[in-house]
Each structure stands twice: as C-alpha cells, then as structure tokens.
Amino acid sequence: MKDVSVGICGLGTVGGGTFNVLTRNARLIAGRAGCNIRITRVASRRAREDMDLGDVPFSTDIYDVVNDPDVDIVVELIGGYDAAKELVLAAIRNGKHVVTANKALIAVHGNEIFEAAEKAGVVVAYEAGVAGGIPVIKAVREGMAANRIDWIAGIINGTGNYILTEMRAGREFSEVLKEAQDLGYAEADPTFDVEGIDAAHKLTILASAGFGVPLQFEKGFTEGISKITPYDIAHAELLGYRIKHLGIARRRDDGIELRVHPTLVPQSHLIAQVDGVLNAVLVDGDAVGQTMYYGPGAGDEATGSAVIADIVDVARAVATESKLRVPYLGFSPDAMEDLDVLSMEDIQSAYYLRITALDRPGVLAKIASILSEHGINIESIMQKESELKDGRIPVIILTHTVQERQINRAIEELEALSDTDGHVVRIRAENFN
C-alpha cells in the first residue's frame, strides 16, 4: 500500500484534534483511503506539552514542513490572514497539496490561492473551513452536482447560536455573552463571532461553491446580534417565529444576495430547532428541493474530522494525478459566472418591525398608511395595552416580502414621525419558500 505523507502546521485546537484522530484511527482511515496516511512532520510556534507526538519530528518553524521534500500534503492550521497566505502560497510553489481549515484565508484570498494551485497542478481543500465537522462543502460541490442551487441559508457560527438560544429564556445579550466567554464558547474579543464576520467568511465560501461565482467577501452584508433583545425574541415567538443569526445567499438572475443578519425563521421549520453551539446549513436545489446538513461547527476532533476527510480525498488525487478533480468552487474556472453581489437595497425579505409609538389616537393609522404608501403589506400586527409605559407603547409588525429599499424608505418616515420615539427596530424574516 502506498504511503502519503502529511505535514501539519499549527498545533492549536484543530491541529491537536487532527493529529490525535489521524493517529488513533490510522488503520481505519487507510482502509477507507486505499493508502497509508502518515504524519511525517509537525510544526507550531508553541509546543504542546499536553500532547504525545510519538516519533513525529516537531519544529517551531512552520517552513520546516513546507520545505520538507518528503511531505506530500501541507495542512495549514495556523489561522489568520497574512502568515497563512504566505505559508499556503509557498507550499503551492513547492508542489505540495494543501488542506486548510482557514475560512478567513479562503474567503478573502481564495481566488488568488486557487489560481496559483491550478497553475501548479496541486489541490487546495477547505472543507473544515465551513461548518466544522459537517461535510457541507462536499454536499454542495458533489452531492448536489445535478442542481441549480437557488439559495443557501445557514446557522454557521456556534457562538452566536448559543447566545440566541440562551436568550430565549429572557436573558440579556451581555449576560449570556459573558457566560459563553466563561465556558470557552466565545473569545475574549467576541467581535468576529457576534458581529457575523466569521459567518460571512463561511457564507462567502458556500455561495461561491454553490453558485459557481468568484469569492467576493468584501461585498457581503453583515449585521451582528448584539442589539437583539429578549423582548424581540419573545415577540417573534408570539408571531410563530424564532430569531436565528443566519447567513443567507441567494442566486438571482441579476446578482447574488450575500448577507448575514439576525433573521426570523418559522418555528415549524427544522432549522429553527437547531440550538446551542450546533450548526446547520440548508441548501435549496432545483432538482432535490431543500436538504439540510447538521452537526458540530467547531471543536478539536469535529473540525479535525473534516480536515482528515479532505486529506483522504487529496491522498486519492495524489495517487491518480488526475486533471478531472472536483473544481475548487464546484465549477470549472471557465464555467464560472461573473455575477456581482447585490446591494442590500436590492434584496428581498419579510420584516419584523418594532415601533415605539405615543399612545395617541390615529397613530396606528399613520403607521399603516406610511407602509401602504411604500407598497408594504402587513402580515401581522401586535399591540398590547398592558405594555403602555410613559405614554408610549410598542407596535410590532410583520410584513410580507418586499424590497429592502422599500422598508428603508418607510423606516425613515416612521422614525421622522412625531408620534414615534425616532427609532424603529428592524429584523429580517425568511419563510424559505
């Protein structure tokens, strides 16, 4: 049986998990891969005192891996942008195949990296970058190969989903965030997670792999969950909805919707039931309809599982020298379309609006007529006399689907109304139809 040699760069959470699973399940993995996958070198800035690397040579210089002529596959698990990019490009120049879990790298520098890999005739694989252990890139690029994928919607950040899940018990965002930090679910600086940047990285990759368009991270829209209140969560529930932090990508004839924001989803839909740190990605194809992929979006061995699935695929490709590999973004470069990402004003959505209004006669009529003038139909409206406070009362409205442009203009007018407190809360809603 042929040996394929793997060098791991980075021994943090995912690096450790990958090393441990590859070692523990070596025989089983060889049985699936048809070749022995051997870790022949490991490098990391910091040594891991808690890990037993056996007789695998360890180095603190990651370039010892990249420059080792015996390494077939370089596994990039150092994270970040610049150092990772240099490392991956150097590996490609050296004729190495690359497996990475780095979503930021692929979302931001993927077009350049794939082009370099294509020229060098090597493979760059990134399953572990999206939704951790869930093999969703494989599902989108290969499992759904027959389909025109129309949209993808995912809970692709476990930290955010944990926070929103806990907030359903009436707890405030800041309190749950602190708890998530204490539990190790959230970083000391939680920006990447709670502001949706991490999710936007993953969504960018999913959209490109699904639709066959270049990676366009910088054009996506991102809104975090830090302004979500237990009040809005409770009222969304009364309307039959649940608030999830979704990444949504939709393919339209005139462009791509690419957006991460808090979203009302019907409680009856399976994705509303995905709680805690877990991830789920819903993919809609013209032939298959809706499919969903669910599981752990993070964790040492869970993410390691996806890293190793890529290593096995690449190891098979190493042995075949085939030109007919699965294309990086699902489609051959010459079959890709140069569709632009649409501006948020052009997207379509339903909306939850919370308007704090003075309790005066005629206020509801004014609100309704502003919405009507902008062509916005109301699906539900809620106002409870018992919530009157300081002469003000919240009016909650769920609209039908309209263009974001229409809602923006209506909100401007609602906020300018002397009968409101000048601030309208707006959360987008999806029915997955």
Add this chain to the structure above:
Amino acid sequence: MKDVSVGICGLGTVGGGTFNVLTRNARLIAGRAGCNIRITRVASRRAREDMDLGDVPFSTDIYDVVNDPDVDIVVELIGGYDAAKELVLAAIRNGKHVVTANKALIAVHGNEIFEAAEKAGVVVAYEAGVAGGIPVIKAVREGMAANRIDWIAGIINGTGNYILTEMRAGREFSEVLKEAQDLGYAEADPTFDVEGIDAAHKLTILASAGFGVPLQFEKGFTEGISKITPYDIAHAELLGYRIKHLGIARRRDDGIELRVHPTLVPQSHLIAQVDGVLNAVLVDGDAVGQTMYYGPGAGDEATGSAVIADIVDVARAVATESKLRVPYLGFSPDAMEDLDVLSMEDIQSAYYLRITALDRPGVLAKIASILSEHGINIESIMQKESELKDGRIPVIILTHTVQERQINRAIEELEALSDTDGHVVRIRAENFN
C-alpha cells in the same frame, strides 16, 4: 471538453426525473463535472407519452443500452431484484460503469455485484438507493472518512414517517394509510414501506458503508408500524418522546445491531422534528460526534439529483482510470471486517411497555417485582384512574436501557400473569447517548 455517454434503463418516476434534470441542467452539470455528460440512449419497457426525449434514441429493450458500445455509464432504474441483477451484471461484463437507485438490488445482491465490478475494473454507484436526494452515502463514505462510525439511525422511509406524523392528530393507522394511498405516497400493496422492508434495505447499505462490513440484509430485524396506535403515540408524547419508524445500526465489538422498528425518540432531539414524507439520517462518529442529513427521500427529480451526482463522480473516474476510487462500502475489500449481525436478543435498548392490568390491589407491585427480578429499572410509570374500563386499566412503563433478552423474559411473565389481559405492547426507545 471530453464527452461521457450515459444510457438510461427504465423511464418510471426516477428515470423520468433523471432524464429531465440531466437535460435541463446539462451546461451547469458540465461546468461541475469538467466533461459533457450526454444521454445517448434510453430504454424502457413502456414508452412515456408525456415525455419529450428530443433526439435521444428510445428502445423498449433495455439490453439495447447495455450492448451499445458507445455507452460509458449504464443507469439502472428498472427496480426489482432479478431482472435488475441480470442487467447490472451484463453491463459490468460489457465493461460499463453502473449507476443505480435500486436499494433492494444492492442490499441483497451487492456483495456479488461489487465483486464483479472490482474484477472488471468498473464502478457501481448507488447514492440514490438510500434516502433519495440526500447525499448520505457520500457523507458516510467520504465526509466521515476520519471516523470510527459508532451508530447510524435514520428515518429512511417517507411513507411510514408520513403515516406516523398524521397519527399524532389521533387518527388510526388504517385511516391514514388509505389517505397516503390516495395521495400517491403509499403503494396499493404497502407492505414494503409499512413493514419496514424498504427501510431495512437502506439500513443494510448504510451500515455496511459506515462500518466496513459485508452487506447482510437477511440477518437484519424488521418490525413495521401497523400495530402502532394513537393511544401509544399520545402516551409516548406525555413521556416526552415521539414515535418514529427508525432504522438503527450500531457497531459493537461483538457484532452489528441491524434493526428497523418503531422507536421512541426524545422530542427535544432534532430527528423527532422530521415530519411528513421527509427523511433524515443521524450518523455518530468518534471524532465528529452526531451529524444529521435531511431532505426528500423520494420523488422524481430529488432521486434523480442523487443519480446524477453519482454519474458526475463516475464520469470523473472514467476519465482518470484511477485505481484509487472511493471503495464501494467505504473500505477497501481487504480492510473490511467480517462482523456478524447480532440477534435481537443481544441488542440493548430502553423500552416503552403498555400492560393492560386488572384494577386489583397489588397488581402494580407484581409488575414492578417481575421487572426488578429481570434487572430492569423503571424510568417512568403512568397509570390514570380515569382510564379504567371494564375493570381494566393501562399501566405504561418506560424502562432504562437493558438487553432485549431481559425484556423478552419479563414480558413472557407479565403476559402469563392472571392480573393482565395477556398482551403487553412493547416499543423500543432510544436516547442517542
């Protein structure tokens, strides 16, 4: 761009869906596959007046496809056992690759077919045979390649799941079955679906692909849903459970559990929320933990989607002539283990028991002591005075996990008790721990 030529045998539901999607999305599929996939011949016993085959030659003799020297991939969609087996073996002898949606064929004759294909150096692919449009074979064989898969549990028959979903409203099995037949969800002879044979075919394949053991359909256990009552469904709900018709495969050191039966699952688990005709497969791996794959388990284009995903994979393999393909059952033949399927007496489960007892003093004590003598611990017990009828009252018990052997002996003694009506209802329960 290279052309790969496909011949379709069978133009029923799935054949029609496959033809239509391959034709409609031809350009998109070529962009993903890196080659043009062209349907060059179609054969079916009966012509489809409702379909436009364009200029593709049609024949009523399926061997016109198998014997056409220009066909690279034979797509077997005629269904059934013997004729399909002959067709597939003939195609393999002619050096054709084969894609099939036929779970019965693979579950019963797969070992023989794979051996013939291995010798002939061709590929046989069967994604569409399990859970329709959900790419779960790909997930298990490739996406989870790093994992020792410990168990697989799935809702893999849409008809049965539709019936159990509708029965939650208090309706009887026979009434809902008739409705399902009228809606076209159930066959005139519903045995394959409601007695779990169809699910057992799929489970056999999933278990082999996940665990790396030969296909052993004939040794599996199958129990249908025709004896489930709205009463037991309602009482399972009171206990916090939902009754689903699950296929469960568990890998143990001493063998494989392989069983299809009605099962109580916790309402809080995502799989309990999978309703109607939809399918979902839960896979537990030692590295990744639990992942779930959800979507349509049947339908013309949904199943066609899986057929075409296989065609794309095979088309890439055709061009590479690689020896290092994904192994049929996930593992290279020499890496497979000869683990036997365990007898049902050896499986472990929790149990829901409904005992109809005479309303006499001391009955509960007798029941409890029989369970206790067999080492069976009780998790919950329910008995409502209001349900007393003709001097009899139902006693509902949920046990902890024990061996099926223990429950069988206890049920024998409970049924022999003069204080009961001689019939104990038993439904297995899973907590997915």
